[in-house]
Amino acid sequence: MKTWEEIATVQPIATKMLTNMIARDRLAHAYLFQGDKGTGKEVMSTLLAKSIFCQHIANGEPCHVCKDCVRITSGNHPDVHKIIPDGSSIKKEQIVHLQKEFTYTGLESNQKVYIIVDAEKMTTNAANRLLKFLEEPNRQTTAILLTENTQGLLDTIRSRCQIMALKPLNAQQIEKTLQTEGIAEANARLFAAFKPQIEDARLLHQDERFAETRKIVVQLIEMLQAGSNELLLFIQKQWMSHFSNRDQLHEGLDLLMLWYKDVMYTHIDKEESIIFIENQEKIKKISMHCSKQDTTAILYAIMEAKKHIEQNVHPTLVMEQLTLQMQR
Template sequence: MENMIWDDILEKQPILTKIITNSIQNNRISHAYLFQGGKGTGKQEMAILLAKTVFCKQRQDMNPCQVCSDCKRIDSGNHPDLHRIEPEGASIKKDQILHLQKEFTYSGVESNRKVYIIKDAERMTTNASNRLLKFLEEPSRDTVAILLTENSQAILDTIRSRCQVMSFKPLIEKGIEKELLNQGVQESSAKLLAMLTSNITEAIEKSKNEEFAQTRKLVVQLNEMLRQNPGDVPVFIHTLWMPHFKERKNLQEGLDLLLIWFRDIMHIHLDVKEKIVHTPHIDKLEAASTHWSLAQTTKVLEKIMAAKRKLEQNVQPQLVMEQLTLHIQR
């Protein structure tokens, strides 16, 4: 998050970045923003960058310099005129908002400007929300409020109406893959994770998660067994596969990985190898492409999708897997 400039966020959220940077250029920064969107969409990064842009006295165009005392103290969380509020325990309480209001009755220490960021704003208690509403109803020209939320429906309509609402879109696959590579995730893993989730934070957690690593191994094992030792598949499903996937959502993820594997087989048939995700297993995929024809691979993909629907309809998970693996072997 440190040393980020507006062009970095432009790649994640082009429309919102244009709106904010235009308002900075025209000196029309709103007194209150509501940043709404899922985890990993860039809400917090944009909030911090906006705060830096407000306070940095050595700005270059719209970008903060990153090296002045204002920028460095924002990075370290010690800027006297930037106040951050997040839940204490399960919620943001009235006393936290009262304390914020008290702080804002004093003049800014470094300048006349003040910024406050409220993280997980949907977790404000009713009393805290009402207190914040009174604060927003009397905006100071030199105050900027930034509310961050993953659940905008839980924010009072009266608060929403006093904010400029900015809806952060889920990142597209290529954007997620690039971000993961920047975070040091291996290329083959970054490609795979970008297909599984649009949430950067979740993707990074999965990349370090032993259980997810084991899931990937089991999917490769299952595919090899379906091709080479189909008679052993029922025992494998019973003794290794099902004990690993204790919850339906985890089994759904296993099926998602199975789906991506067979898509890779299809990409080999269609000679579009640049789209292959499981590049470290290219030899296994090529062997699989001689085992399953293009027509058979297409049918397998349909059967995996049908199995995912059955799970959603609460069909017994072991039965779903037994039927699916039988279909794949035919």
Template sequence: MKTWAEVEKIQPLASRIITNSIKKDRISHAYLIQGERGTGKEAIARLIAKGLFCEEKRGIEPCNECVNCKRITSGNHPDVHWIEPEGKSIKKEQVENLQKEFTYSGLESNQKVYVVKDADTLTTNASNRILKFLEEPSQQTTAIMLTENSRAILTTIRSRCQVIDLKPLNPASFRDKLKEEGMDNRNASLFSVLTNNLDEAKHWSEEEWFAESRKLMVQLIEMFSSKPEDVYLFIHSHLLPHLKDRDNQERGLDLLLLAFRDILYFSIGNEEGLVFFDSQEEIVERLAMEFSQEKLIEILNAILQAKRKLKQNVQPMLVFEQLMLQIKR
């Protein structure tokens, strides 16, 4: 997204708030932009910076052609600094280095922007350094903090920022985008509900792991009606060895949830809503005959409960065994 007009389409509220302040020449001295992956945090940060530095602005829109715009796009503008985690966190030294650089002012202008990516990873010491910055606001410094989780940010920092909440992407428009990128219907439907991130979706669609997981989930569901006595053996010999770590196990439960949700959708006549079985109506039709709607709702709740247990570090084998019992019952 290189213009506010594009941001407006997916984040109308955020766009309106910020462009209003650009129009009035009253850019906030600190923003905290919160939103999931893929919702446009970095693009908005670049647009704010361009609003301050572009030499050929057309109304609120940057030209995207001048030297300043180009440098901001490529991340090389001398007065627009980006800080991101080194390893797992953003350390005090990183913030100190930034402040040092700021004191060599007047490189290009006195205007400075700093963008803190994953601001929830600031260590306490680093947070306190940033706080100092925010407590002495300068007309010419703009801080932009980006985070997926603003609750993890010190309240003292949050209270000094204008908080901008980004909406999660709408799965339908994201699915269309994935199709435009060349993904087939089945993958586009599934990945548009599993992630908001284009690169992640593309990466997953090329991974053998997902294709295999889908197959295993279908086999498992079929087994509940055809050979329920084999379910245990199947999860120990096929499913769990495939779901090696906690990430995989959680994702596996997500897939199972979507599959059962599709069966419920199909049985109540909402075929539009299919994501796991998109373009595979003959399979879902067959499965829908095996489970009552009441049972399906019970199963969906059991899977959600299993997800919570995994998060609470209950042994995966136990979680899956209990879940299978609940489904079979």
């Protein structure tokens, strides 16, 4: 996403507010963009900076090709400063250096913009130093703070910013974004359903372990449908060796849950909602032998298994019990 028009498809309210302010030349001196990973915080901060400096802005859209736009894109604009955490935090010295930079006259205009990424990671000293900066706003200075966690910021900092709350992306938006990046539809749909945050979903595409997880889950389902006598051995040898900790066990159970939700979608004629679209024929066959009532019972059994995992019940015992319940 490179333009306000594009980002408006996922963040319509925040985009409209910002573009209206730009059109009326009524920009605030400080903004706080809050939202999950992948919701467009950094893209919007870059667009806002371009909208302030662009030499050929038209209908609220920066041109992206003038000298200022190109340098902002590359991170080399002399009057646009970005601060990112130094290690695990943003330190007081970084804010002091920023303030020093802002005492100098702008190299090409009197306008200056600074962007603070992961603002919640400021140390207490850094946050207090920034607060003094915000308390004495210069009309030609625009602050843009980005955060996933507003509670990690001082109340006094939040109160001095125009807060732009970015809504989480839904699974359909994530799926569409992944497909535009070259990820196959079947994978994009599964990744978006399994990890409903764009950055996490992207990582699944490169995660060899997740590919193996998916394979093992489908193998378990096939063995269940075939009435295999080696199910418990499969659980002990393959399932438990692959899912060796609590988080991994939850991943396996979550994939099982998605599969049987697909079976339920088949029962209620909502095939368009199916996640495992490349396994649609298998899911249809399962629905012929597994009634709506049976499917509901299996979904409840998976939820109970997840609860038992959280309660530290022995995981092998949990999975063996779940497998027996799914066989009935």
